[in-house]
Amino acid sequence: MSLPQIRRGRRSAGDHSREAILAAARKLFAEKGFEGTSLRQVAREAAVDPAMVHHFFKGKDELFASSVELPADPAEVLAGVEMMDPSVRAEAIVRAVLTLWEGPAQHGLVAFARGTIGSKAKSGMMREVVSRAILSRVMAGVSGPDEQVLLRGNLVASQTVGLILARYVIRLDPLASASQDDVVRLVAPTIQRYITGDLDSLK
């Protein structure tokens, strides 16, 4: 009695295992972080042989990078922001952030946050992304000494990262369930002060 074996070889067209693997990876990395997720778990979640993961990606690191890298293009998300006058930029920034994080990229973004904060080795990745890809755009055209502009950027980042963490990762209520408009009204003034406000104590 030959049991119905799983046939080897190429599937009949229409399968997209690669995408399934990426989706599964995003989901698991988002839930359990980088170290907490195994290739086999990913394969299982994607209903795929573990070896496929290696077929499509060189290893766990590349899988992480691919599944998580640019879950959204910063340039695109911040397109509008960059050319607004710095003095009224905050609201647009907060809105862009919220819209992005509430969209389809959420899984990938949370995965990125968890994986990247979870270990010293990967924190560098976060630092790079935040400062190069994001802050440079957010702070474009802000006047003042370089050092001061960098500090302002760091402060913007601190409030933004904190907001994201509280709302999407840690999920503090009622912040997590507040409306987008409320959040904008509540935190945009903080951001605006960091960008152009009088910080009165900057050496």
Next chain:
Amino acid sequence: MSLPQIRRGRRSAGDHSREAILAAARKLFAEKGFEGTSLRQVAREAAVDPAMVHHFFKGKDELFASSVELPADPAEVLAGVEMMDPSVRAEAIVRAVLTLWEGPAQHGLVAFARGTIGSKAKSGMMREVVSRAILSRVMAGVSGPDEQVLLRGNLVASQTVGLILARYVIRLDPLASASQDDVVRLVAPTIQRYITGDLDSLK
């Protein structure tokens, strides 16, 4: 020729392996997160047999909890804060946070942050600590409808968590290397606004 074997049995007094294990655990959890750290690595770092870890702690979870739980007592740290008038509380809060995170508890705290943010399962722990142990004290005596006070507390948390992450975990410069006084002057106003300021849009 009997090689000098490592003697079994109890060490001659003065050894404190338990403490060594906890210190090693704090260090490694801080660097590599919960999943990224193995019991054997901890044992190696502590120069101790792996089985000792099980002797002193039931398992990895208990080790994590013990090494990281209350790296500092919130009640103590926030002792002064609680009884200040809410309208001038912000500066004290920021100063307390910075002092705490720059003290000997830093390793444990970073470990807590990394381990706790790194996975969904452990995020609950962070939520509990933040809301019960910390926010309840920080927001003690603030007037207004419950829901609104909670929201204010969440906002305080968002800025505080963001500051900690940017300064101690991600290490964004120049924020990471700014003086304690500068940081206080820069972010205390934000916190103060969240505690007692006019948020003008609270439903």
Next chain:
DNA sequence: CTTTTAATTCATCACCTGGTGAATTAGTGG
């Protein structure tokens, strides 16, 4: 001094990890 208790080491378990190489099958280009 003797009994009890605690600290330490060792050998071992079953399992999971990331990774490799080959065999098998299907679609594709010529």
Next chain:
DNA sequence: CCACTAATTCACCAGGTGATGAATTAAAAG
């Protein structure tokens, strides 16, 4: 139709994982 390439499965490997139980030794308690 045939050669080629890519997708898929399988059978492994060496090593690390958390965990357990027993043996050994010293300190503490009586």
